[in-house]
Amino acid sequence: MAAAALFEPLKLGSLVLKNRVIMSAMTRNRAIPTNVPNDFMTEYYRQRAGAGLIISEGTLWSTVPGLWNTTQVEAWKKITSAVHAEGGFIFAQLWHLGRTAHPDLPEHKASGKPVYGPSAIAAAGGKFRQLPGEPGYVTPIAIDDPMKIVAEFKHAAINAKAAGFDGVEVHGAMGYIIHQFLDNSANKRTDKWGGSPENRARFPLEVLKALIEVVGADKVGIKLAPCGGPNDMGMPLEDTLATYKYFVTEVNKLGIAYILFLRYYAMIDPAGRGTEHDVLDTYKPLIKAPTLVFGNGGFQPPEAATAVAEGKMDAAVFGLPFIANPDLPKRIRTGKELNLQFDFPSLYNHSGDEESVKKGFVDYPVAVYD
Known part of the structure; x- marks a missing residue:
């Protein structure tokens, strides 16, 4: 069948993935009222454990689940255990906002930095929807010693390992800290960084080396967006x-598990910076x-299967299709039509009560199979 290439097992380090349909990291803002994972999130990931690999949402931000304290680690254990019980694997995406943070966010205030x-x-x-007046970005302070942030990534990897994740992915795309160091429009340093x-690659390489020390090279991935675009990123070709x-050449020398490339697509480049x-x-x-x-960025199953076969x-890494299709791999394998009825307002927004948290999160139906 046309989709067959997506259902060949894939060796990823010491893991053997049951298929090549990967679930992308997607921020869903359901860790309420704090940054601790909850039972809704456990169900959300359990429902989608048919993926060859799940990449968790980034572990930072308001109402996003963290990985910086023991309470969060214990809560994540429920999620990783649920995914494993369904025969799945899950990596934790490690995310540092860099200049796209805001000093008035509660989590940032609590950090004291x-x-x-x-x-x-x-x-x-x-546009910080969580703050009164929805303020924009602030001018950051140039970090004096980037190794301080490397240490934070390493701490997060230690916690991810303790939480039962099968590995970690560095978020190196979408204009966050790794992307900022790589891009010469955001990085004007005159030192070795x-x-x-x-020099601009030095910081992300140090981050990867630190994570390898914790979990091993075969359990580390990185997401990259060379085309730029989001959050004011982009360099001349x-x-x-x-x-x-x-x-990429230097990363390959480290022997990590995978490099995930986010390809260009206009939806994430509204300012035309890409x-x-x-x-x-x-x-x-x-x-x-x-x-x-791994390839990511608006792939539909037929195109993805062809790219893998060739x-x-x-x-193939799928984002939005996994939201409305918790059984996405089975739908693709059996030729079922995908559910395209996304509840877009519920991607990030909810009022905090149980019903609004569930809406557009764990209430999408699976297909009917013979």
């Missing part, structure tokens, strides 16, 4: 190619085993 970035350059725009592609070809190019064709030839290549990527 300022908003950091590679340089004192604010991103354009921004800025300037050349080699010449700079983009020089930066990412160098970085530099469109074919990320799979451009960077996959630089990547050798054991590191796998060797353009090893697995």
Whole structure:
């Protein structure tokens, strides 16, 4: 059948994935009233454990589940156990906002730290729905020693391991801290952490090395968005190619589990900052085993299956389709139509009561199978 390539088992480090239909990290803002995972989230991930691999939502932000204290670790254990009981695997996405944080967010106030970035350059725009007046981005403080943030990533990986995750993914896309260091529009440093592609790649490489120390190279992945776009990111094509070809080559030397490429698509580039190019064709030839290549960004199952069959990527990462189709892999495998009736207002918003938290989260139906 047309989708057969998506259902070949895939060896990911020491894991053998049952299929190549990967669930993307997606912020859902359901960790209420605090940043502790709850029973709704346990059900949400359990429902979707048919994925070859689940990548958790990023572990930061208001009403997003954290990984910085023991209470959160214990709550995540329920989720990882539920996924494992269904025969699935789950990686924790580690997310640092960098300059896209806001000093008035409760979590940021509690940290006792300022908003950091590679340089004192604010991103354009921004809209913090959680704060009165919906303020925009602030000018960050240039971090004096980026190794301080490397230590925070390492601490999160230690907690992820304790919580029972099968591995960790570094969020290196969408204009957050890793992306900021790589992009010369956000990183104007003149020390060893800025300037050349080699220097701008130093921080994310140090993060990866720290995580490898904790969980092992075969349990580390990274998500990249070379095309830029979101959160005021984007370099000219010449700079983009020089930066990412160098970085991807160096990452490959570490032997990590996978590199996930978010390809260009207009929905996430409303300001037109992106530099469109074919990320799979451009960077996959630089990547050798054991590191796998995942593709993400608006793939529909037929296109994804063709790309896997042709060797353009090893697995397909789906975001929105997994929200309205908790049984997405089975629907694809059996040829069932996908549910396209998304409740878009409920992606991030809820009033805090039980019914509104469930709405558009754990109440999407599975298909009827013979």
